[in-house]
Amino acid sequence: MPLPIETERLIIRSPSFEDVEAFHDIMTDERVTEFLPIDPNASIEESRRRAERRMQHEVAHGFTLWTVVDRATGEIAGACGFFLVEGVGPEIELAYHFSADHWNKGFATEAAIACLRFGFEELKLGRIVAMTFPENFASRRVLEKVGMTLERKAEYYGRDMVVYAIEDPNDISAA
Ligand SMILES: CC(C)(COP(=O)(O)OP(=O)(O)OC[C@H]1O[C@@H](n2cnc3c(N)ncnc32)[C@H](O)[C@@H]1OP(=O)(O)O)[C@@H](O)C(=O)NCCC(=O)NCCS
Numbered sequence: 001m002p003l004p005i006e007t008e009r010l011i012i013r014s015p016s017f018e019d020v021e022a023f024h025d026i027m028t029d030e031r032v033t034e035f036l037p038i039d040p041n042a043s044i045e046e047s048r049r050r051a052e053r054r055m056q057h058e059v060a061h062g063f064t065l066w067t068v069v070d071r072a073t074g075e076i077a078g079a080c081g082f083f084l085v086e087g088v089g090p091e092i093e094l095a096y097h098f099s100a101d102h103w104n105k106g107f108a109t110e111a112a113i114a115c116l117r118f119g120f121e122e123l124k125l126g127r128i129v130a131m132t133f134p135e136n137f138a139s140r141r142v143l144e145k146v147g148m149t150l151e152r153k154a155e156y157y158g159r160d161m162v163v164y165a166i167e168d169p170n171d172i173s174a175a
Contacts, residue, residue, distance in 0.1 A: 002122060003066070007114045010107060011069040012080060015054045019067050020047050022076035022099075031100045035136045037157035057083065063123055065095055068111050070102065077102040080111035082119060085129065086156060092119070094130040096142070103138070112146045113172060120169035131161040140164075147173040 004013035015023075024047035026032055033040040041047040058064035066081040078098030085091040094115060096108050119125045130148055132139040140162065143150075148164040149171075155161065166172065 005066075005114045005118055006071075007110050009071055010077070010111055010114070011071055012066045012111055012114060013069065014058055015051055015064065015067045015079070017048070017051065019076055020044065020051050023047050023051050023067075023079070026076075026078060026097060026099045029100060032097050035133055035139065036097060037133075037159050054079075063092070063119070066115070068096075068098070068107070070107070075102075077107055078111070080108065080115050082115065082123070082125075082128070085131075091127070091129050092125055094119070094128050094148075096139075108139075108142045109145045109173075112142060116146060116166065116172045117169065120172075127165060127167045130164045131156050132164075133159065134162050145173060147171040 004011050024041055024044050027041040027047060027050070030040065041050060054064045061084065063082040065079045065083060067076055068078045068080050069075065070077045078096060080096035083093050083095055085093045094112060096112055098107055116128060119128050130143050132143065134153070143164045148166045151163045151165045153160065154163050
């Protein structure tokens with residue numbers, strides 16, 4: 001697997017137990033979790049379990065929510081990658097979240113573009129979806145910026161979502 005993926009400002013690499021503290025900080029920040037269809041991590045043990053699930057997902061399927069590192073500082077900025085929709089598939093979902101002090105620097109867009117390219121070129125995916133709460137305007141903007149198309153509204157994870165999709169790697173934004 002040709003990981004890590006390196007972009008101009010980011011390194012996207014497999015998750016590890018070393019990430020648990022940073023992951024815990026991000027997943028207990030309500031500014032981040034208010035837009036995710038899961039409860040905030042309740043404890044560092046839960047963060048460790050969820051990090052382990054990310055690692056197991058990569059072993060099982062070849063992709064997961066990878067750890068995104070800010071190359072300039074070495075800090076963990078967030079996570080970006082792929083998951084089986086609702087944990088079962090068959091559709092594959094692009095997902096991401098970043099710590100609030102790294103927002104609005106274009107990191108999610110840069111990471112998502114790199115992951116989409118990886119998804120088509122290395123993982124040979126034919127179609128990638130992404131879903132978000134309708135009121136998550138920052139995420140919707142990211143999905144538009146990377147070249148995904150709004151397809152429909154639907155219920156996923158027990159919530160009303162807007163669903164975006166991309167099937168042609170030529171639609172990935174060059175930005
Ligand atoms: C969504 C999220 C990943 C975006 O990360 P980011 O690194 O700040 O994204 P980018 O900087 O690449 O792009 C954000 C875009 O949204 C815009 N934006 C930010 N807040 C906005 C808002 N409230 N309304 C409308 N647009 C907004 C920014 O201006 C930017 O667009 P622009 O480049 O055209 O100016 C980040 O906010 C986050 O982690 N949120 C919590 C978790 C989450 O929602 N994950 C996605 C679940 S589907």
